[in-house]
Amino acid sequence: MFQSKKQFWLIPMVVFFCLIVKSYCYQSDKQDIPVEVFTHVNETNKFETAFSPDGKYLAIPGEKCLQIWDWQTGALIDELDMPGADYMAFSNDGNYLAACERFDYRVLKLWNFPKRKEILSVDGYKSPNIWGDLIKVRYYDLELTPDSKYLLALQTGGIINLWDLKRLRRIYIFDALVNLVDIEISPDGQWLGAIGGGLEGRYIFIWELSTKKLIQKIEIDRNHPLLSLAFSPDSKRITCSSTNVIFVYDIASGKEIKHSQELDGYVDYIIYSPNGKYLVCVIDITMLNKDWFDWPGRWRADLAIFEVETLNCIKRYHNQVELSDEMNANGRYDHVAFTPNGQHMCVICEGKTVVWKTPKILYEDSK
Numbered sequence: 001m002f003q004s005k006k007q008f009w010l011i012p013m014v015v016f017f018c019l020i021v022k023s024y025c026y027q028s029d030k031q032d033i034p035v036e037v038f039t040h041v042n043e044t045n046k047f048e049t050a051f052s053p054d055g056k057y058l059a060i061p062g063e064k065c066l067q068i069w070d071w072q073t074g075a076l077i078d079e080l081d082m083p084g085a086d087y088m089a090f091s092n093d094g095n096y097l098a099a100c101e102r103f104d105y106r107v108l109k110l111w112n113f114p115k116r117k118e119i120l121s122v123d124g125y126k127s128p129n130i131w132g133d134l135i136k137v138r139y140y141d142l143e144l145t146p147d148s149k150y151l152l153a154l155q156t157g158g159i160i161n162l163w164d165l166k167r168l169r170r171i172y173i174f175d176a177l178v179n180l181v182d183i184e185i186s187p188d189g190q191w192l193g194a195i196g197g198g199l200e201g202r203y204i205f206i207w208e209l210s211t212k213k214l215i216q217k218i219e220i221d222r223n224h225p226l227l228s229l230a231f232s233p234d235s236k237r238i239t240c241s242s243t244n245v246i247f248v249y250d251i252a253s254g255k256e257i258k259h260s261q262e263l264d265g266y267v268d269y270i271i272y273s274p275n276g277k278y279l280v281c282v283i284d285i286t287m288l289n290k291d292w293f294d295w296p297g298r299w300r301a302d303l304a305i306f307e308v309e310t311l312n313c314i315k316r317y318h319n320q321v322e323l324s325d326e327m328n329a330n331g332r333y334d335h336v337a338f339t340p341n342g343q344h345m346c347v348i349c350e351g352k353t354v355v356w357k358t359p360k361i362l363y364e365d366s367k
Contacts, residue, residue: 036356038355039360043063046336052090053092055344057077057098058346059099064178084103086103087100089143098142100240106137110165158180179197190210191238193229194229201219225239226267228268228270229270230279269281269336271337284300342362
């Protein structure tokens with residue numbers, strides 16, 4: 001078989017070379033796995049968290065209260081009276097924390113965060129409409145403006161309430177006249193964006209906050225629900241997901257810039273990376289592909305990273321758990337938040353709130 005001893009010695013050399021390559025690939029894959037620095041087992045199936053503007057604290061919804069954690073030390077700092085918060089946000093100056101719950105308690109609350117003092121509580125069961133009548137509403141989302149002066153809260157029926165934080169009064173109502181599912185404020189504080197619609201169509205709404213004027217109503221030419229919304233870091237583009245496709249639009253012209261190919265799952269959540277070069281998305285495989293007659297089954301939602309310029313997926317983190325007879329959606333990726341410096345990120349997965357060291361590609365060269 002071998003014509004000389006010299007050829008025979010080629011075998012161990014080739015094997016040794018293959019082992020080196022395999023070891024290198026393993027180490028590369030291992031280095032690509034985010035490092036956990038904080039883990040908390042969730043008390044509820046709520047899917048949102050928020051970092052304080054100094055990056056020190058992390059707000060996590062609990063069964064009976066809103067928990068404030070020092071994630072770097074692992075210490076529970078405080079518990080605020082807010083059962084099962086669905087959405088929460090800190091003001092950029094660190095003076096306010098807002099939260100809302102949409103199903104059982106239907107309450108919107110605001111705290112003076114340094115004092116941990118509740119300063120506003122709006123009962124969704126007795127909420128005034130535009131005519132002053134008390135009606136029952138749900139609060140579906142909230143945002144605080146970058147200048148820390150205003151709170152915007154999305155309620156039932158496509159109504160977005162604008163609250164003055166100093167006067168603690170509702171001063172304006174944005175009415176989209178269709179049901180909305182998500183609202184966002186641009187990083188420069190100039191624009192208020194919202195997505196929603198119904199049988200008559202699916203739309204992106206963009207208002208200029210200073211004038212309260214609707215500057216764009218973009219119809220998505222696709223008969224599928226809109227799920228998530230995000231502004232680019234330069235506040236010139238708006239990105240949204242329609243089931244399994246990501247769309248990017250120019251705010252000034254209202255024209256589509258690009259869209260992704262059809263993905264293998266619903267794009268439930270979108271956020272820009274700290275350096276603005278990537279989109280970090282939750283891709284819900286189950287919602288698009290599940291045979292609902294085959295229960296219990298496997299629930300899977302991946303965390304995916306897309307290049308902004310091409311909308312090509314460059315990385316996916318897989319997660320998969322067994323579903324019980326009681327539907328528990330905790331066993332999947334659901335939410336992403338970054339610290340202000342971008343070097344750590346919070347994800348919710350497998351019923352836990354986890355803080356990772358952010359992969360370098362997401363924050364390197366950030367301004």
